[in-house]
Amino acid sequence: MTDTVDSATRSQNMSRIRSKNTKPELLVRKYLFSSGFRYCLNDRKLPGRPDIVLRKYKAVIFVHGCFWHHHQGCRLAYSPRSRTGFWQKKFSGNVSRDEKVKQALLEIDWRVLVIWECATRSKKCLDYFAEVESWIKSSSSYSEISASDEL
Numbered sequence: 001m002t003d004t005v006d007s008a009t010r011s012q013n014m015s016r017i018r019s020k021n022t023k024p025e026l027l028v029r030k031y032l033f034s035s036g037f038r039y040c041l042n043d044r045k046l047p048g049r050p051d052i053v054l055r056k057y058k059a060v061i062f063v064h065g066c067f068w069h070h071h072q073g074c075r076l077a078y079s080p081r082s083r084t085g086f087w088q089k090k091f092s093g094n095v096s097r098d099e100k101v102k103q104a105l106l107e108i109d110w111r112v113l114v115i116w117e118c119a120t121r122s123k124k125c126l127d128y129f130a131e132v133e134s135w136i137k138s139s140s141s142y143s144e145i146s147a148s149d150e151l
């Protein structure tokens with residue numbers, strides 16, 4: 001019985017990994033829109049179907065959940081204590097896929113920004129969003145924004 005519940009919960013959780021319109025993503029979109037940026041969502045033609053695509057700036061933004069994308073050193077990126085082998089494999093798969101997607105985008109001259117969930121949850125999120133805005137307008141080819149310096 002326990003097993004059934006566990007695997008049901010697990011597949012529900014698993015289906016969430018590529019889910020769109022997560023709360024952190026919506027917060028970022030709302031901020032960008034109100035700052036006057038216009039963007040496309042989940043462009044299928046680009047590697048990794050980036051969450052947010054700003055063509056005018058040749059820039060894409062990924063909003064990464066800290067747990068699923070295993071944000072290094074982040075308190076939201078805990079490792080479950082049971083089935084550690086399963087989770088380690090899962091996390092390392094996600095991290096290496098993220099890295100491949102990033103390289104593929106940089107190779108075709110797109111700029112890439114990763115916004116970690118912890119930044120969107122922080123009390124200082126408006127500061128982080130301002131960093132997002134200046135990155136978009138910059139010429140930086142890759143950057144990450146997170147709240148890890150607060151932890």
Ligand SMILES: [Zn+2]
Pocket residue numbers: 066071074075076077116117118119146147148
């Ligand atoms: Zn984080």
